[in-house]
Amino acid sequence: MLLTVDPAAPQPLFEQLVASIRNAILSGSVVSGERLPTARDLAQSLDINLHTVLRAYQVLRDEGFIELRRGRGAVVTERTRDYEQLMADIGRLVSEAKRLDLTPSALSDLIREAWT
């Protein structure tokens, strides 16, 4: 995986990072389960700030492409689907949420609050 960013480009650095890492995942050049470089390492090698990398990583996490765990780093997500019933429920909930014009983030947060 070869990553570069262009500070002169109109797009923000963190978005450039998100796009290139996402493309690497979608194109298969980064496999499921593979570990991305640590935020610090990547920041250093790209000569950008740690937070810029962390922000990109968090966007990718929100998009479901990677999992972030403290002490472990960023791992490309495994996707499994054996939960037929759950998926059906989710499908109904999502269409209801769409009807209400909610965003995925809003629904996720409401669910998180309902969790406890």
Next chain:
Amino acid sequence: MLLTVDPAAPQPLFEQLVASIRNAILSGSVVSGERLPTARDLAQSLDINLHTVLRAYQVLRDEGFIELRRGRGAVVTERTRDYEQLMADIGRLVSEAKRLDLTPSALSDLIREAWT
């Protein structure tokens, strides 16, 4: 709208802010079209950092609750709905997910996949 945050609480400050502003919107105590205080003002009055407020505002924007524009501030989005049915559905889904031993983020990922 009366907003407070508790630095000692386990939840991050920005999440507390998101939750309380969102509740204020959903409960109708903040009307559509109304302008939230500027990030700097709110940060000062809550005695927290500007960036913490900006982050909360950006989450609310991603969730579709407010619109953010430079030079204009944060304006509550048009939204006249009834969320009771949705909350009930969420409650059912969450207990189902708990039964299956899913994590909240796993469920969020599934929902995001189901969205498109």
Next chain:
DNA sequence: ACCTATTTGTCCGTATGTATG
């Protein structure tokens, strides 16, 4: 058309907390 103040957006830096291994 110009200038200025306002306000969010991004980025950098630093410090501390917290889960993982």
Next chain:
DNA sequence: CCATACATACGGACAAATAGG
């Protein structure tokens, strides 16, 4: 217990869009 690595919060600086005079 200790090192790792993300998570949050603080601070400062400048850019960019908006609104108003």
